[in-house]
Amino acid sequence: MSEPDFRLLATDELLSAVVGDVVEIRVLENAMMQKIAELERRGAASELGRNVADVLRHAVRWDLPTAQQWVARAGLLTREVTPTGSVLEPELPVTAAAVAEGALSGEHVSAVAKAMKSLPPEAEQPLVEYAREHEPRAVKSFARDLAYRLFQNDPEPGETEPELPVNRLRLHWKGDQLEVRASLDKITGAKLEAMIDPLAKPRSTTPDEGPDPRTRPERDGDAFADLIDLMLRADRLPEHGGEPVTLTVTMNYEDLAATTGVATLDTREQVSAKLVRRLACNAGVIPVVLGGRSEQLDIGRKTRTFPAALRRLLVVRDKGCTFPGCDRPPKHCDAHHIRHWANGGATSIDNATLLCRHHHTLIHQSEWEVTLRDGTPIFIPPAWLDPARTPRTNTAFRDGRQRAA
Secondary structure, eight states: OOOOOGGGSOHHHHHHHHHHHHHHHHHHHHHHHHHHHHHHHHTTHHHHSSSHHHHHHHHSOOOHHHHHHHHHHHHHHSOEEOTTSOEEOOSSHHHHHHHHTTOOOHHHHHHHHHHHTTSOGGGHHHHHHHHTTSOHHHHHHHHHHHHHHHHTTSOOOOSSOOOOOOOEEEEEEETTEEEEEEEOOHHHHHHHHHHHHHHTSOOOOBTTTBSOOOOHHHHHHHHHHHHHHHHHTOSOOOEETTEEOOEEEEEEHHHHHHTOSEEEETTSOEEEHHHHHHHTTSTTEEEEEEOTTSOEEEEOOGGGSSOHHHHHHHHHHHOSOOSTTOOOOGGGEEEEESSOGGGTOOSSGGGEEEEEHHHHHHHHHSSOEEEEETTEEEEEOOTTTOTTOOOBOOOTTSOTTOOOO
16 A cells, blocks of 8 residues: 555644554553563573663664663563562553553653653553643643642641752853853752743844854853843943943953954953954943054043934833844944944934944944934845845834835
């Protein structure tokens, strides 16, 4: 009998076929685990190798951890026969029955088994019922909630008071990067995770940049940097030295204008001129510009670097990051000098636009150009991206009438 042409199936029929195949695969896996358990009972390892996992490793070319996992699952789901001939139920009987039906995967079995190490036997039934409807990761969360409900009325240990968790943070400069290591209590850790998570979502896919290429750790790192920028714009930061928290950047004007050389932070660390040009857009940074003899030419005060009133106007006008295709909201954006501050650009509504951290860096480090036309930021791509350099706008927060001519 020839195989059916899946291209002729309706979408719901195709999905139903996939579900049916998965059930059949799980039933077959259960039969395979019964055979693995029988190999274990027979002491097959004494004939074929050091242990059954090692035998399977060579026989079916599994990695050793994979083979060990199959042997462990088989031991949990199969009946045991005693030397007298008595048949003992599996260690996880409810789970074994669900696996035999094809309702649970091997990953479900591992999740249930791990949870049952700290739960009473009667907890297996509700745990498996939940596993039938949810993915393995959700089973782990349900098990924690189930344990809390089962044990919340247990008496507290009266011998000694548990030690309160201590929050620790270690900052260490390693070359041009600051290594941050933290150990936080559950409440503080949950708060940080809640703040990081929305900031770490992938950037929108755009025709020019495609999907977000960053790994999750990279997105989390950028989200942490965004969180720092958000805190710098907050109005309730503690004072340091009698004034709100600021960062002072010092460098020679000639180097800054030419985008060469390095600047010195008030932490004594050095940064490149390109980075300084971007920092000069940000609130919370005091630029100190020195002339040829290191005399002080200008000190930009924090209140002159996009004050709150000006930022509010930008929020009303731009409504978020203005780079084409980006949908980051205003709270994730910096105010950017269209004509760079280092080139004499004014801090004004007519020389500013909102850019998210990623696109702010891109503008300062690439050949993209920005102009304002009737209050609309216009972006001109590099020639390598678009030889015609066709002007573009971000329509994510604007109506269709505002487009680049």
